[in-house]
Amino acid sequence: MDLTDKEYYAKGRRGIVYTAKHENEKVLIKEHNPAADIDTLANEAEMLKRLNPLGIGPKFIAYEDGKLIREFIEGTEFLDWAQDKPTEDIKKLLLDVLEQCRIMDEANISKEEMTRPYKHILIRKNKPIQIDFERARETEKPQNVTQLCQWLTSTRLTVFLKEKSININKEKLILLAKEYKKSYNHESYEKIRGVLK
Numbered sequence: 001m002d003l004t005d006k007e008y009y010a011k012g013r014r015g016i017v018y019t020a021k022h023e024n025e026k027v028l029i030k031e032h033n034p035a036a037d038i039d040t041l042a043n044e045a046e047m048l049k050r051l052n053p054l055g056i057g058p059k060f061i062a063y064e065d066g067k068l069i070r071e072f073i074e075g076t077e078f079l080d081w082a083q084d085k086p087t088e089d090i091k092k093l094l095l096d097v098l099e100q101c102r103i104m105d106e107a108n109i110s111k112e113e114m115t116r117p118y119k120h121i122l123i124r125k126n127k128p129i130q131i132d133f134e135r136a137r138e139t140e141k142p143q144n145v146t147q148l149c150q151w152l153t154s155t156r157l158t159v160f161l162k163e164k165s166i167n168i169n170k171e172k173l174i175l176l177a178k179e180y181k182k183s184y185n186h187e188s189y190e191k192i193r194g195v196l197k
Contacts, residue, residue, distance in 0.1 A: 030068040040134035043135045047133040075122025097128045101144035111136045114147035164177035
């Protein structure tokens with residue numbers, strides 16, 4: 001693959017990340033961190049290939065020589081993005097994230113990053129894009145919607161949302177999440193959506 005202008009970007013527990021240019025577009029390259037016990041890049045590549053057609057995740061470009069190459073997302077983390085946004089825009093974005101979680105649940109894929117997704121959701125042009133799928137897995141009991149409900153009822157987020165005139169009924173949402181977990185049906189999901197509207 002023709003990659004140019006490769007530059008070091010960041011280092012995590014599992015991977016070392018670079019940016020580069022591919023066909024005049026900025027891309028992100030993930031390489032396995034030798035200090036990590038497990039190489040999760042093949043799994044992340046597979047998950048992106050499955051989720052991209054569902055409208056989720058950065059665009060998968062290639063997985064070769066043990067390296068994952070995907071679209072680079074120029075975006076802002078949720079709390080930074082929401083600082084100066086009106087209430088309705090924040091609600092709309094949270095509903096968008098919830099819908100993505102529902103889609104992943106229906107695809108039997110659990111992302112495993114949704115209880116504290118501050119760094120795992122980047123907002124670009126007012127649209128949330130989920131990143132970092134190395135821990136995602138296939139399961140008959142996915143937890144995306146229920147984990148997002150945990151985040152929505154966390155102290156840090158509820159305090160912030162109250163400042164934005166968004167008051168989430170914590171007890172009600174927790175009960176609805178438990179109900180949803182029993183059946184994963186559309187009716188129980190719509191009740192959760194109703195709390196955010």
